[in-house]
Amino acid sequence: MQCFRISDIPGGIPASTRKLYISHSRIRHLQLSDFTCLSGLQELVLFSSGTETTENNTFKALSDLKVLEVWKNKLTTIPRSLPPSLEVLKLGDNSIRSVHHYDFDGLTKLKVLEIQNNMLLTLSFDVFSTLTNIQRLILDSNGMQSISGTAKLTQLRYLGLENNKMLFFHEHFFSHFPSLQFLKLAGNQLAKIPAQLPRSLLSLRLERNNIKNVRVRDVKQLEILSELNLSGNQLSSADGIQTVVNLTSLDLSKNHLSSFPNKLPFKLQRLDCSDNQISRVTVQDMKSLSYLKHLFLDNNGMIQLEDKTLQWCVHLSNLAMEQNLLTSIPQGLPVTLTRLDLKGNKIEHIGVHDVNNLKQLQVLNLRNNKITSLDHQVLECLPRLQHLYLDGNPWNCTCKLLTVRRLLVDKGTDIKEGQCIEPSYCRGERWMSSETMLRHCESSYTFDKGKEPKKKIKFNELLDIENDEDYDYDLIH
Helix, strand or coil, X not given: CEEECCCCCCCCCCCCCCEEEEECCCCCEECHHHCCCCCCCCEEEEECCCCCEECCCCCCCCCCCCEEEEECCCCCCCCCCCCCCCCEEXXXXXXXXXXXXXXXXXXXXXXXXXXXXXXXXXXXXXXHCCCCCCCEEECCCCCCCEEECCCCCCCCCEEECCCCCCCCCCCCHHHHCCCCCEEECCCCCCCCCCCCCCCCCCEEECCCXXXXXXXXXXXXXXXXXXXXXXCCCCCCCCHHHHHCCCCCEEECCCCCCCCCCCCCCCCCCEEECCCCCCCEECHHHHCCCCCCCEEECCCCCCCEECCXXXXXXXXXXXXXXXXXXXXXXXXXXCCCCCEEECCCCCCCCCCHHHHCCCCCCCEEECCCCCCCCXXXXXXXXXXXXXXXXXXXXXXXXXXXXXXXXXXXXXHCCEEECCEEEECHHHCCCECCCCHHHHHHHHCCCCCCXXXXXXXXXXXXXXXXXXXXXXXXXXXXX
């Protein structure tokens, strides 16, 4: 049963009801009598219903209740005397200021507890010690500056403490979660990676902290860690990461790296080093990363990607080097590339030799460079190209671009072509649809001497170029 815009729990709800969903309402107070006839209820959701208080024992009669969600309301305390059958308790987006031992009395079956976006400025973690089966605990965005106490939660798999104000965790805090797989600590004020992280971790999120280095002793035990996010810290090096041998995804973006990290784990498939100060990447830097599929080097002030730097990356499909200082497309790119992003560089020319091996390329982004012309033979080297971004370049819209246009139309390529800068007579027009350029090129037709002239194309047929299968662009000078 679903209810909207009500001010009281409706009477007469069938006793056989298993799920009750109430949202966008004005039910300020919940009481025991609201649910006495709903003993079979298994799931109760109160979303944005204006609830401020609950009477003691309000949910006591719901002996089969497994899921209780009271989120985006105005609760200041956790409801008392919750049924022991409860497995999921979600209380996010309220105004809860404190958590006590008695709030969870008897909840030995509880697996999921969410209290994010509340007002828990301080917390003693031993209040959770009775939750022996808890697997997922989310305490994000509470403004917590410290956590005291411990709780041995042997079944805990997921712990979220993001977007608080944590400066540190005491040394043995995480050692009490031997099954923890996902730990999210982003958006705090940590100066170092917490000590004694559990060996069971698969994913560790530490972005937007104040971490200055990666110490070997903090990460060497993370033998099965697959994902590590250190974006938005103050790293000047990442040497300790080499000990995390099974890492497949590493985010080092928005740090202070001045050179490409040394000796990265060889199993990496995704590496993000964007928004640093890495000016050059060499063959030696990339030699061990043969499993890499996605590489991001945007916003580095990069002036050179050494020729054949990526020759060992035989699985690379996505390469992003936007907003750098490259003057040409790097040579020797892997034949496996499907996406190449070079937006916002200083590239002046695209040659056949730049793209000749990129037969798998589907997306090419060259926005905001210094390209003035494009050879149609470049497009012939890219049989699988689906998206081409060329806007923001200073195009010289000569008649040769009509050949390019025809190829793009025939291939069905999604094209963002940009505007003409030269010649002056078509300045400001988009060259894929410039009537002025078409009109000018129509008057420039000549035919080879000694050959029978082909039928001259009328101007209105030129404008409808997508439907003109007989037009021969090779005749245009």
